[in-house]
Amino acid sequence: xARAVTTQHKTIATVAAWxxxxxxxxxxxxxxxxxxxxxQEAIQGFALIPSGTFESYTEVQAQSGYFKFFFxxxxxxxxxxxxxxxxAIPAAWSMAFSPTKRTKxxxxxxxxxxxxxxxxxxxxxxLIFRDTGLLDSRIGLMVMLMLINLxxxxxxxxxxxxxxxxxxxxxxxxxGASLWNEIIYVLTPMAVPGIASTMLLNIILAWNxxxxxxxxxxxxxxPLTAFISSFSSPQGLFWAKLSAASxxxxxxxxxxxxxxxxxxxxxLTFGAVK
Amino acid sequence: MKLRTLTLxxxxxxxxxxxxxxxxxxxxxxxxxxxVRMQKLTEDFTKANPDIQLNWVTLEENVLRERVTTDxxxxxxxxxxxxxxxxxxxxxxxxxxxxxxxxxxxxxxxxDIIPAIAGxxxxxxxxxxxxxxxxxxxxxxxxxxxxxxxxxxxxAPTWDFIKQxxxxxTDRANGVNGVCLRGKAGWGENMAFLTAMSNSFGARWFDExxxxxxxxxxxxxxxxxxxxxxxxxxxxxxSSNGFNENLALFQQGKCxxxxxxxxxxxxxxxxxxxxxxxxxxxxLAPDNGLGKRGNWLWAWSLAIPAxxxxxxxxxxxxSWATSKHYAELVASKEGWANVPPGTRSSLYANAEYQKAxxxxxxxxxxxxxADPTHPTVKPVPYVGVQFVAIPExxxxxxxxxxxFSAALAGQSSVDDALKQAQDAATAAMTEGGYIK
Numbered sequence: 001x002a003r004a005v006t007t008q009h010k011t012i013a014t015v016a017a018w019x020x021x022x023x024x025x026x027x028x029x030x031x032x033x034x035x036x037x038x039x040q041e042a043i044q045g046f047a048l049i050p051s052g053t054f055e056s057y058t059e060v061q062a063q064s065g066y067f068k069f070f071f072x073x074x075x076x077x078x079x080x081x082x083x084x085x086x087x088a089i090p091a092a093w094s095m096a097f098s099p100t101k102r103t104k105x106x107x108x109x110x111x112x113x114x115x116x117x118x119x120x121x122x123x124x125x126x127l128i129f130r131d132t133g134l135l136d137s138r139i140g141l142m143v144m145l146m147l148i149n150l151x152x153x154x155x156x157x158x159x160x161x162x163x164x165x166x167x168x169x170x171x172x173x174x175x176g177a178s179l180w181n182e183i184i185y186v187l188t189p190m191a192v193p194g195i196a197s198t199m200l201l202n203i204i205l206a207w208n209x210x211x212x213x214x215x216x217x218x219x220x221x222x223p224l225t226a227f228i229s230s231f232s233s234p235q236g237l238f239w240a241k242l243s244a245a246s247x248x249x250x251x252x253x254x255x256x257x258x259x260x261x262x263x264x265x266x267x268l269t270f271g272a273v274k
Numbered sequence: 275m276k277l278r279t280l281t282l283x284x285x286x287x288x289x290x291x292x293x294x295x296x297x298x299x300x301x302x303x304x305x306x307x308x309x310v311r312m313q314k315l316t317e318d319f320t321k322a323n324p325d326i327q328l329n330w331v332t333l334e335e336n337v338l339r340e341r342v343t344t345d346x347x348x349x350x351x352x353x354x355x356x357x358x359x360x361x362x363x364x365x366x367x368x369x370x371x372x373x374x375x376x377x378x379x380x381x382x383x384x385x386d387i388i389p390a391i392a393g394x395x396x397x398x399x400x401x402x403x404x405x406x407x408x409x410x411x412x413x414x415x416x417x418x419x420x421x422x423x424x425x426x427x428x429x430a431p432t433w434d435f436i437k438q439x440x441x442x443x444t445d446r447a448n449g450v451n452g453v454c455l456r457g458k459a460g461w462g463e464n465m466a467f468l469t470a471m472s473n474s475f476g477a478r479w480f481d482e483x484x485x486x487x488x489x490x491x492x493x494x495x496x497x498x499x500x501x502x503x504x505x506x507x508x509x510x511x512x513s514s515n516g517f518n519e520n521l522a523l524f525q526q527g528k529c530x531x532x533x534x535x536x537x538x539x540x541x542x543x544x545x546x547x548x549x550x551x552x553x554x555x556x557x558l559a560p561d562n563g564l565g566k567r568g569n570w571l572w573a574w575s576l577a578i579p580a581x582x583x584x585x586x587x588x589x590x591x592x593s594w595a596t597s598k599h600y601a602e603l604v605a606s607k608e609g610w611a612n613v614p615p616g617t618r619s620s621l622y623a624n625a626e627y628q629k630a631x632x633x634x635x636x637x638x639x640x641x642x643x644a645d646p647t648h649p650t651v652k653p654v655p656y657v658g659v660q661f662v663a664i665p666e667x668x669x670x671x672x673x674x675x676x677x678f679s680a681a682l683a684g685q686s687s688v689d690d691a692l693k694q695a696q697d698a699a700t701a702a703m704t705e706g707g708y709i710k
Contacts, residue, residue, distance in 0.1 A: 039547060040547050042525065043522040043526070047525075063310060064332065123345065126350065130348055130349075130350045130351075135350060136352060217328040217330055217342075218300055218302075218331050218353070219330075226331075226333075229333055229334050229596070230331075230333060233305040234332035238305070
């Protein structure tokens with residue numbers, strides 16, 4: 001009896017999970033379906049079976065070369081993530097292993113910067129970028145993306161590092177390890193899963209960032225967010241082309257996410273069960 | 275042999291030096307059919323000007339507006355040519371943000387630009403932006419449904435006729451709505467339509483002293499007529515319909531009439547995308563016999579920001595893109611029907627264009643019927659037919675647009691919407707220092 005209830009519960013839970021997952025994924029799925037329709041099919045109303053034309057993809061590629069934007073997206077997301085880790089690992093290490101009375105407040109303060117609407121600082125940032133010659137430069141944008149995601153990276157790493165017993169580090173120190181050796185040979189190997197999932201999440205966040213990447217670039221540093229934006233039109237129906245552009249822009253990150261989902265889930269739920 | 279090597283070396287060195295001198299100009303533009311076509315045809319320009327390279331930045335209209343405004347206000351210098359509308363040109367020119375276009379070349383023939391359009395792009399008689407394509411608004415209607423209703427659309431209909439025709443054409447059982455109009459909130463969405471419509475009802479945004487006029491009977495008549503018409507004969511969920519939504523409805527045969535941009539004519543008459551391509555007729559925007567029609571005037575134009583360091587190259591490009599030569603180039607490659615409309619009188623005198631574009635005459639008549647410098651029945655202190663060319667209008671227009679959209683959706687009454695619009699406009703004008 002008990003087993004029957006459990007099976008029933010499991011089935012209900014599975015079906016519910018599938019429904020929720022489909023609901024969440026449906027807009028993306030429909031975008032992909034629409035990208036294989038002709039423009040006329042796209043406006044004709046709801047239909048799940050496309051005619052399977054590649055017309056939109058050819059036109060999107062002809063209208064504005066995809067690969068330049070793709071290359072910038074890869075460079076910006078990976079570059080900003082590496083920069084962020086370089087800053088965040090030492091920061092999280094000191095907060096986790098030598099906390100002071102105010103560590104929690106500092107963490108909260110860092111997170112609070114994420115609560116401000118980005119547009120509030122558009123002008124100051126734009127002026128700084130203009131005066132330092134960083135407008136439309138990859139380096140400038142990399143630093144910007146690093147700064148945006150830094151609070152989340154520090155928080156995630158801090159949560160991971162706290163899971164590592166301080167005694168192990170102490171033991172290493174007793175054996176005469178220098179600070180550098182301690183971080184490289186003891187802390188990092190133990191924190192690799194945590195660092196990996198932080199990295200993945202940060203790459204996804206940087207890849208999808210659409211406020212600054214559109215506003216601080218023109219041609220040279222423009223990533224895929226600018227590519228999608230160029231297919232949106234107030235006059236004229238280009239839904240199939242817009243869908244094709246969106247599909248091309250999300251495909252790489254979707255594939256990467258699929259292969260690394262275990263790490264991602266672990267990263268996002270870490271410390272949740274205690 | 276040595277001499278040959280030396281010559282080759284010198285030649286390649288000079289080629290390199292030449293390439294290093296090639297100037298690249300960055301052009302910010304919107305994504306619409308005419309602009310995309312231009313990007314494909316730029317080889318014609320770069321062949322004639324090998325020392326100029328073109329970089330394109332295509333953005334969604336609202337993002338473009340925000341980007342170029344930021345750039346021009348901070349003199350960021352990111353763009354050398356900007357695509358801007360009739361709303362921005364007078365404001366930006368007065369701020370000295372744009373360079374006057376006085377070196378467009380001897381064969382440019384600026385006098386050929388349609389006067390109504392040129393007027394909207396000039397300040398103190400100087401042209402600050404060259405029109406790439408111009409548009410007004412007019413009535414597009416289904417000839418077959420009109421015939422079925424036993425009516426004949428006059429060339430210049432009244433609003434009463436539109437109401438009568440819409441009532442007769444509406445056939446909800448078959449999914450036909452008598453009339454489709456913009457309802458989506460936004461200064462460039464429903465307020466473009468409603469402001470133009472209000473002109474024909476004798477309404478105005480402000481009196482000569484900048485006092486908001488939403489408490490006057492003319493605005494009440496406009497909004498009440500619009501809401502009643504849409505409730506009786508408009509499509510479901512009209513308060514979220516903009517240009518694209520109505521275009522889709524019309525192309526699928528779900529609208530008897532649609533009053534919107536003249537540029538839509540080329541979409542609805544295109545058999546590739548429209549199921550009603552051979553059944554569309556055109557008429558001037560309606561009026562109420564007060565001397566003004568409910569049509570607007572807009573031109574996507576190319577302007578050069580004052581912050582550019584490549585003004586000469588930029589002006590060369592602007593001249594090419596808006597020239598008679600460009601119209602001929604498009605015609606030779608893609609046919610006359612695809613030439614950007616609404617900018618040059620000579621295009622409308624061209625017999626081949628008239629043959630290829632059945633809506634040509636009505637488009638020109640509509641453009642000529644709009645007067646941005648005297649848009650309303652009563653006098654006003656502002657320029658602009660479907661907008662008020664002051665910096666405050668973007669924000670205020672969208673706020674009022676939201677109020678009117680809510681009235682259309684039935685969330686508030688016409689009287690409430692007008693009262694709130696009056697309050698919002700009074701607050702914005704007071705804050706802007708126009709009134710005390």
